[in-house]
Amino acid sequence: MALGEAWQWTSTTRSGAKATGTTAVLAYEQHKPPSPADENLRYDQVKVRICSTAGTPITVYRRFIALIRPTGEVNTIKMKAPDPKTAFPSNDIVLKPGQCAEGTIDFLGARSARPALAVWGPNGAPKAAKWAIPQ
Numbered sequence: 001m002a003l004g005e006a007w008q009w010t011s012t013t014r015s016g017a018k019a020t021g022t023t024a025v026l027a028y029e030q031h032k033p034p035s036p037a038d039e040n041l042r043y044d045q046v047k048v049r050i051c052s053t054a055g056t057p058i059t060v061y062r063r064f065i066a067l068i069r070p071t072g073e074v075n076t077i078k079m080k081a082p083d084p085k086t087a088f089p090s091n092d093i094v095l096k097p098g099q100c101a102e103g104t105i106d107f108l109g110a111r112s113a114r115p116a117l118a119v120w121g122p123n124g125a126p127k128a129a130k131w132a133i134p135q
Contacts, residue, residue: 055097
């Protein structure tokens with residue numbers, strides 16, 4: 001999918017309760033840390049929105065987002081957000097139908113290794129959703 005495109009999903013809990021919602025990776029940026037120990041370090045930042053649209057409340061976890069490099073290497077090394085006001089919640093959050101969570105998630109990266117994909121693969125989803133990151 002393209003950045004900004006919402007993925008519609010349905011999930012079923014162990015008890016059989018169903019939930020539906022949307023997830024979108026809205027944007028990608030690469031930033032230089034304020035005071036890097038290594039000049040080649042960067043952080044890769046994605047802006048994510050997850051919404052519950054119907055059914056049972058859902059628990060949202062930022063840990064289900066990962067970045068995939070062109071080599072296929074998976075990056076799940078998340079950093080503390082440089083701006084807590086715009087960060088995706090770092091604690092688990094429960095969304096009722098009609099509610100959304102949105103914010104940035106920062107990953108440790110390297111200047112020479114821009115990711116190719118952002119991936120969201122939560123428990124209960126039939127497959128992972130993938131967004132292409134423009135090169």
